[in-house]
Amino acid sequence: xxxxxxxxxxxxxxxxxxxxxxxxxxxxxxxxxxxxxxxxxxxxxxxxxxxxxxxxxxxxxxxxxxxxxxxxxxxxxxxxxxxxxxxxxxxxxxxxxxxxxxxxxxxxxxxxxxxxxxxxxxxxxxxxxxxxxxxxxxxxxxxxxxxxxxxxxxxxxxxxxxxxxxxxxxxxxxxxxxxxxxxxxxxxxxxxxxxxxxxxxxxxxxxxxxxxxxxxxxxxxxxxxxxxxxxxxxxxxxxxxxxxxxxxxxxxxxxxxxxxxxxxxxxxxxxxxxxxxxxxxxxxxxxxxxxxxxxxxxxxxxxxxxxxxxxxxxxxxxxxxxxxxxxxxxxxxxxxxxxxxxxxxxxxxxxxxxxxxxxxxxxxxxxxxxxxxxxxxxxxxxxxxxxxxxxxxxxxxxxxxxxxxxxxxxxxxxxxxxxxxxxxxxxxxxxxxxxxxxxxxxxxxxxxxxxxxxxxxxxxxxxxxxxxxxxxxxxxxxxxxxxxx
Amino acid sequence: xxxxxxxxxxxxxxxxxxxxxxxxxxxxxxxxxxxxxxxxxxxxxxxxxxxxxxxxxxxxxxxxxxxxxxxxxxxxxxxxxxxxxxxxxxxxxxxxxxxxxxxxxxxxxxxxxxxxxxxxxxxxxxxxxxxxxxxxxxxxxxxx
Numbered sequence: 145x146x147x148x149x150x151x152x153x154x155x156x157x158x159x160x161x162x163x164x165x166x167x168x169x170x171x172x173x174x175x176x177x178x179x180x181x182x183x184x185x186x187x188x189x190x191x192x193x194x195x196x197x198x199x200x201x202x203x204x205x206x207x208x209x210x211x212x213x214x215x216x217x218x219x220x221x222x223x224x225x226x227x228x229x230x231x232x233x234x235x236x237x238x239x240x241x242x243x244x245x246x247x248x249x250x251x252x253x254x255x256x257x258x259x260x261x262x263x264x265x266x267x268x269x270x271x272x273x274x275x276x277x278x279x280x281x282x283x284x285x286x287x288x289x290x291x292x293x294x295x296x297x298x299x300x301x302x303x304x305x306x307x308x309x310x311x312x313x314x315x316x317x318x319x320x321x322x323x324x325x326x327x328x329x330x331x332x333x334x335x336x337x338x339x340x341x342x343x344x345x346x347x348x349x350x351x352x353x354x355x356x357x358x359x360x361x362x363x364x365x366x367x368x369x370x371x372x373x374x375x376x377x378x379x380x381x382x383x384x385x386x387x388x389x390x391x392x393x394x395x396x397x398x399x400x401x402x403x404x405x406x407x408x409x410x411x412x413x414x415x416x417x418x419x420x421x422x423x424x425x426x427x428x429x430x431x432x433x434x435x436x437x438x439x440x441x442x443x444x445x446x447x448x449x450x451x452x453x454x455x456x457x458x459x460x461x462x463x464x465x466x467x468x469x470x471x472x473x474x475x476x477x478x479x480x481x482x483x484x485x486x487x488x489x490x491x492x493x494x495x496x497x498x499x500x501x502x503x504x505x506x507x508x509x510x511x512x513x514x515x516x517x518x519x520x521x522x523x524x525x526x527x528x529x530x531x532x533x534x535x536x537x538x539x540x541x542x543x544x545x546x547x548x549x550x551x552x553x554x555x556x557x558x559x560x561x562x563x564x565x566x567x568x569x570x571x572x573x574x575x576x577x578x579x580x581x582x583x584x585x586x587x588x589x590x591x592x593x594x595x596x597x598x599x600x601x602x603x604x605x606x607x608x609x610x611x612x613x614x615x616x617x618x619x620x621x622x623x624x625x626x627x628x629x
Numbered sequence: 630x631x632x633x634x635x636x637x638x639x640x641x642x643x644x645x646x647x648x649x650x651x652x653x654x655x656x657x658x659x660x661x662x663x664x665x666x667x668x669x670x671x672x673x674x675x676x677x678x679x680x681x682x683x684x685x686x687x688x689x690x691x692x693x694x695x696x697x698x699x700x701x702x703x704x705x706x707x708x709x710x711x712x713x714x715x716x717x718x719x720x721x722x723x724x725x726x727x728x729x730x731x732x733x734x735x736x737x738x739x740x741x742x743x744x745x746x747x748x749x750x751x752x753x754x755x756x757x758x759x760x761x762x763x764x765x766x767x768x769x770x771x772x773x
Contacts, residue, residue: 186642213642213643214640214641214642214643215641215642215643215644215754216641216644216752216753216754216755216770216772217752217753217754220643236753236754239772240749240750240752240772241749241772276744276747332704332708335708336704336707336708345747346746346747346773347746347747347749347773348643388707388708388749391703391707391749391750391772392704392707394750395700395703395704395750395751398696398752398753399693399696399697399700402689402693402696402753403688403689403693415753415754415755416692416753416754416756417752417753417754417755417756419753556642556643557642558642559639559640559641559642560643560644560645560773561637561638561639561645562639586744587743587744587745587746589671589745589746590745590746629747
């Protein structure tokens with residue numbers, strides 16, 4: 145019997161099946177979705193969420209966000225909190241692209257003033273922010289200085305004139321995770337990553353110019369608090385991660401964990417990509433500290449890209465960055481594991497929350513939020529496909545049920561190979577241009593793979609997250625120009 | 630056997646999976662390396678053998694060995710800009726799994742190689758090295 149047949153509705157946009165339906169499950173699986181999203185969800189998502197539910201130390205449930213889809217190890221859109229005292233850390237619950245995340249920047253420009261410059265802006269961004277395979281970044285550091293980058297995160301950028309203190313205040317954890325130890329990182333990871341600072345990468349990474357459409361404001365007061373409240377207002381959103389550095393950190397740890405699991409820890413997993421180690425073991429701690437280095441590298445990567453964006457807008461529009469009001473709204477990770485304090489089982493506990501393709505969404509009043517947002521809640525950046533638009537959401541008190549986690553994007557419904565069979569990159573570019581979206585891709589194949597039809601409806605994902613109480617919609621954003629990695 | 634004995638399959642929605650086959654373990658590993666190259670550049674047959682690198686790896690079992698082998702190729706491409714395939718290979722599975730041989734290829738050249746995909750990593754999801762009647766088959770999922 146398929147696991148989907150065991151799913152029972154337990155609350156609005158929330159479904160569950162219990163641990164009795166699959167041997168080894170320690171907790172239930174909970175899926176956030178409307179009926180429509182659930183029907184389009186691959187059965188494999190449930191299998192993978194059930195596999196996650198078998199991991200030692202998992203607390204409460206194995207969660208799937210509304211954009212969940214079939215990944216490797218954990219489903220993408222998977223959330224699992226472990227008790228760090230006896231539970232595990234799993235690189236498969238974070239992904240190879242450690243701290244892949246989103247950054248949203250507002251401007252005080254209106255679409256009418258930007259429209260005549262759109263092509264120049266997109267072309268200049270494509271030129272100045274390297275994208276695609278094997279591209280080198282514009283920030284040059286040697287290997288020793290790269291270790292400082294890993295320790296300091298985005299603070300290193302501000303110290304080197306590549307960012308503003310206000311950018312740090314609007315970045316998760318101030319752009320610097322403290323438990324980062326470069327001594328836990330291999331030379332290979334450093335060799336792979338030290339010259340990639342300031343690169344977008346490829347796959348589903350992008351840099352997009354967006355506009356607040358008429359009727360796109362869902363919550364006027366919150367939109368005002370985040371400074372994105374005028375129809376026609378232009379914003380910039382981008383999506384990228386820790387590049388080859390993070391990929392190598394994850395690759396190294398996966399191999400270490402796979403070798404240590406049977407011999408040292410006596411652990412067996414259903415899927416080898418769920419490789420894990422007790423959080424407090426030497427292997428677990430080394431990975432955690434290396435992962436935090438990769439998370440810091442990723443904050444740096446997005447910070448220097450923002451610096452380039454400011455340069456490009458200033459040069460193309462012939463105005464100082466200050467005049468353009470290029471203010472970062474927020475930067476948030478969606479592939480990470482963090483130690484956080486949550487209330488579960490009637491008491492406050494420190495948990496290791498794995499979010500893989502899921503976004504932290506702290507509620508109003510949360511002490512970890514910057515002062516400017518504490519009254520309103522954490523901004524959440526939901527990146528849609530390059531054809532259909534994105535959302536700014538905000539965390540809600542009712543999100544405690546998922547350890548304050550929500551969706552991260554639209555979620556694929558079609559494989560990359562299928563998408564390529566359906567459309568050619570050249571055709572897609574032309575079609576998007578006819579609809580007023582100017583797109584430049586690093587490769588035609590990569591462009592075709594990211595076609596809008598390969599994704600779920602971002603509107604439905606944002607709505608499902610709101611119905612379930614994980615987050616609220618603030619502003620819908622429409623793409624007008626896109627640099628595709 | 631043709632080293633291009635691989636096919637990309639519709640498996641993991643967000644990533645890229647393939648099955649590679651060979652009459653021998655060496656051929657199956659070489660075909661997997663070829664699939665990885667095809668995931669990276671548009672015309673893998675245009676990659677010439679201008680550089681030779683020795684390779685020697687050892688691991689607990691054949692699947693971990695394949696993971697380490699393909700991860701080595703990903704590292705060489707991303708860190709050193711080298712597009713590589715198998716030149717000569719010997720795979721041994723006598724208790725420990727071991728591999729020794731040579732990789733051949735050339736540095737990426739934007740004028741001749743159209744880069745198509747940035748393979749981030751080789752995952753362990755569904756990773757399989759299986760003996761079949763008259764040969765070997767490997768299953769791999771790449772994070773792209």
